[in-house]
Amino acid sequence: MLLLTVLGATLGVAFGVAATCALAFLCRRLKKLRRLFKIPENKCLESTAKERNILHTAQQFRVKKTMEPVQPRNWLTSPKIYGPKPVITLLEFINCTDYTLERMDERLSARGEEANISSLMVDSSEDLFVISKSAPTDAVSLSDDAESEISEDWKEDVKLHYGIHYNRYKSELYLTIIEAQNINMVENMNHPDSYVVAALITKLGKAKAETSIQTKTLHPIWQDTLTFPVLEEHVQEGTLTLAVYSCDKYSRQDCVGEAQLKLSSLAVGERTDSWISLTAPVKDSSHGEILLSISYLPAANRLIVVVMKAQHLNTDKLKDPLDVSIKLTLMHQSLKLKRKHTRHVKHKINPVWNEMIMFECPYEMLCKSSLELELLNQDCTGQNHLLGKCSLGMNYSDSELNHWQEMLTKPRKQIAMWHKLHE
Known part of the structure; x- marks a missing residue:
């Protein structure tokens, strides 16, 4: 009897646990189904609410319909202008001295002709003039020689500003290189590095000196003083050579211009400064x-x-x-x-x-x-x-x-x- 009692209690507990689990599972399924059915219901409620709001707002306003055509007002008016500009580069307008400027409507009124103003209505804000020619002129054309002369005039030489002075007590010649202009003659060098090389040639030999390098400029300013030891009796017979060089980052050196100065023609005993135009160097027979x-x-x-x-x-x-x-x-x-x-x-x-x-x-x-x-x-x-x-x-x-x-x-x-x- 005891065994049956224990077995019955165990089965009762097992059935109770199974029933509880089944109820829990059914509750979860019902919750999921409710969630699924709640979304369309909310959507339907929202849509109906929107429709009600729309209908409600539409009832607040009164729309008046009309079939009358609306004509826009012409606020923009085209200005009254004149005929087209003449082409000044034509041959008949070259070297004309007797020209007068007059408006197109003044010309038409002087002739007594009626012009169609509507055909001249163009979007423009400036007055255009026509040129009336009162005297016949001949077309003038420039020859090739004249064009070459003009192009040569536009070419500017390289100029060098220098100062020179001789010190008799120290027997030294001082050459001050101040500045240079128009250093734009070197090919493939837009902003070159430049420096000046000076050489003094006398009977005793040749002395050479050079300035510092000014980088990336077409108007270099040095303010460098070069010193040449030379006796006074050899100064008047000496020759001073000045040369401006340009170089790039690959150490390619090109002579931009050079000049020679006879010291006998200069007042080296006084402090003087002047400009000198450099001549282009003679190109050597290089093969590249x-x-x-x-x-x-x-x-x-x-x-x-x-x-x-x-x-x-x-x-x-x-x-x-x-x-x-x-x-x-x-x-x-x-x-x-x-x-x-x-x-x-x-x-x-x-x-x-x-x-x-x-x-x-x-x-x-x-x-x-x-x-x-x-x-x-x-x-x-x-x-x-x-x-x-x-x-x-x-x-x-x-x-x-x-x-x-x-x-x-x-x-x-x-x-x-x-x-x-x-x-």
């Missing part, structure tokens, strides 16, 4: 110029040469079209160590390569080595013709030497410079 960038990596013993571009190539004597390439030769004294070529660039006067070439060379040999560059043009038969060449190394001068020395003193740095090509 090339832009190179070189660097040396000591850890890898590598010489890196970047052939960038060339310009102003002398192609007057060429019969074949351009097909240019660069041949680079690394030499140690008179021995050729390595030779390499760049790619070919066709039909371009200013070719661009931007090609990198590497040579292996120890640093000990680099001081006695040199780099030779040849610009070659290939004809239709495959033969190469030399257009120009240049060499970099310690055995050369000017920019070719400076470029090589700067590479040795600044390892692992790319240094780019322009070099002129020669035969």
Whole structure:
């Protein structure tokens, strides 16, 4: 009996728990169903409320309908103007002295003619005039010589402002470079860096000095004083040469203008200053110029040469079209160590390569080595013709030497410079 009692109690508890769970599940389902049914009901209620509001607001206003056409008022009126402007550049209007200005309506009223004013109504706010010609004139045209003379007059020379004084007690000639104007004659240099080089030539020799560099200006102001030691007996027979140079970021130097002064014609004993016009330098027979960038990596013993571009190539004597390439030769004294070529660039006067070439060379040999560059043009038969060449190394001068020395003193740095090509 006890066992049955326990079993009955257990079953009762189980049925109670199951019934509770079933009721809870049904309640949750009913809540979900109510939520689902509440949304459309709310929407319907909102829509009906809106309709009621709309109907209610529509009942507040009274709309009066009418079928009468509405005519807009013409507030804008076109101004009364005159005929079109004459073209002053016509031949019949050139060099006319007897012209009178009159309005179109005055001309029509003088002739007694009625003009259709409506045809002359155009949107404009200025009075236009016609020119009545009272005397016949002939058209004048400028000849080519006159045009060339006018264009030459517009060309301004480079002018240099300087001061000069000789100190007899110290036996020194002082040259003060003050300023310069019109430094805009160098091609591809809009705002160049400029400086002045002065040279005093006497029987004893040649002394040379230069000013500081003024950057990115067409009107440089230096206020630099250059000192030349010279005896008084050699002053009157001396010649002073002044030259203005421009340079860019690749150390390309171009002479803008130069002039020579005879000290015998100057009052060097007094402090004087004056302006002088510089003449354009005589262009040398250059075969163009090339832009190179070189660097040396000591850890890898590598010489890196970047052939960038060339310009102003002398192609007057060429019969074949351009097909240019660069041949680079690394030499140690008179021995050729390595030779390499760049790619070919066709039909371009200013070719661009931007090609990198590497040579292996120890640093000990680099001081006695040199780099030779040849610009070659290939004809239709495959033969190469030399257009120009240049060499970099310690055995050369000017920019070719400076470029090589700067590479040795600044390892692992790319240094780019322009070099002129020669035969």
